[in-house]
Amino acid sequence: RRESAMMMAESLTPVSALNLNNKEPPQLIIGGPQNPLTPGLLALTENSSDSEDKRMGKKKQKRRRPKEHGEDGEDRPREHPFIVTEPGEAARGKKNGLDYLFDLYEQCGKFLEQVQQLAREKGEKCPTKVTNQVFRHAKHTGAGYINKPKMRHYVHCYALHCLDIDQSNALRKVYKERGENVGAWRGACYYPLVAMARDNGWDIEGLFNRNEKLRIWYVPTKLRQLCHVEKVKFGE
């Protein structure tokens, strides 16, 4: 029975590491923690910053120089943070909504097409994905509000939006009503995707590539890893 893929997500074993800033109601969060986590998955946590220097050969990054203020050129004020909004809903206050977030991905697609066109004209290597070059092009073309870390951060959210708009919309609605922050919503987006991957023989790469809009985005490491642990846990 396949009425709501969201339902299916519940049959997955979620990983609490995903539940950043662990708020309480574990039962009700879609795809939220219900089982004890797979130990190996702790290392999966992106941005965890928890235990001491995690993996061998991965030293901590250096402290950044504090941005000598007023140095020279016109430093853009940072974008307003995202909040969880329902489809069509405008964000209140100094916030951006999720429709805007997804539109950024569409814009990147347009920028990629421009870069591809230019590459073809000049007989250069033609990128099939959104690469550094595309982000650079976007910035130089005036879309200074687009940047790599941000876009990469929410790729899987956009993936859900592309692959199952109904489920994506429903998830937004639930998280908005519950007053969850963006981080929580973002974390929840993983589970429906893992369920979809399972229904596709655990081939997320293929899931991405088969979708017109998604094809141009790299599969996020964490999503691939999540699919892998689920697959190992339950066999194919």
Add this chain to the structure above:
Amino acid sequence: RRESAMMMAESLTPVSALNLNNKEPPQLIIGGPQNPLTPGLLALTENSSDSEDKRMGKKKQKRRRPKEHGEDGEDRPREHPFIVTEPGEAARGKKNGLDYLFDLYEQCGKFLEQVQQLAREKGEKCPTKVTNQVFRHAKHTGAGYINKPKMRHYVHCYALHCLDIDQSNALRKVYKERGENVGAWRGACYYPLVAMARDNGWDIEGLFNRNEKLRIWYVPTKLRQLCHVEKVKFGE
């Protein structure tokens, strides 16, 4: 009329820059120089080492440290140079034949498959091309005679072998009989490929990707550039 693609190659405007160590008989070399070269193409020459620091932002490489001899581990003697051989012909003397060269490409394909299998089992990113990782794997698995610069150097020769075995064989035969060195044969391999690209709407990338064996190899920069100048010169 399409009897011998080699014939078609003659209608292309060849680039003398390709004709490394310019020997004489321009008329008879398949795809050899007949017209004055396109000026812009001089910059195309791979390994040209001619004029002063060519492009901005591309500084000359540093001099290599002279390999402190007898440092430690078992330095492999370098492979015997390739000579132009006909299909099935064994190389005489301390040389390797072209059948062996092409076999190296097949071996790399096998190594790629092993790397892909391992990646899939570990849930890691799965390469579709012969990457550094594949060369590393080959080396560690005992195929120390495989290395990146060599394989990349002859990719287009292997491409011709894959895409038109008859023409490839014929070219080998001609160059062997004429006593040409490997460099000359290698240079000549470009032209039939450019002709094929033309017949495919100048899409070499697609030409590579459509072929089972070739798909895993990056299109060499020089080949892409050659196709580009030809296309611009004669319009699509």
Add this chain to the structure above:
DNA sequence: AACCCGGGCGACCATCGGACGCTGGTGCC
């Protein structure tokens, strides 16, 4: 034995994909 041609491949480089964690905007009290 001496020479020199030519090509194998070690090593270099710009740039890439990827990620961390500081900074400061923002809403709440």
Add this chain to the structure above:
DNA sequence: GGCACCAGCGTCCGATGGTCGCCCGGGTT
């Protein structure tokens, strides 16, 4: 106004794709 939260994104990093040119093997004289 002050504070605490949290997420935007500047910046770093190991590894990649790509190539140059040094060094020396090898045939010739």
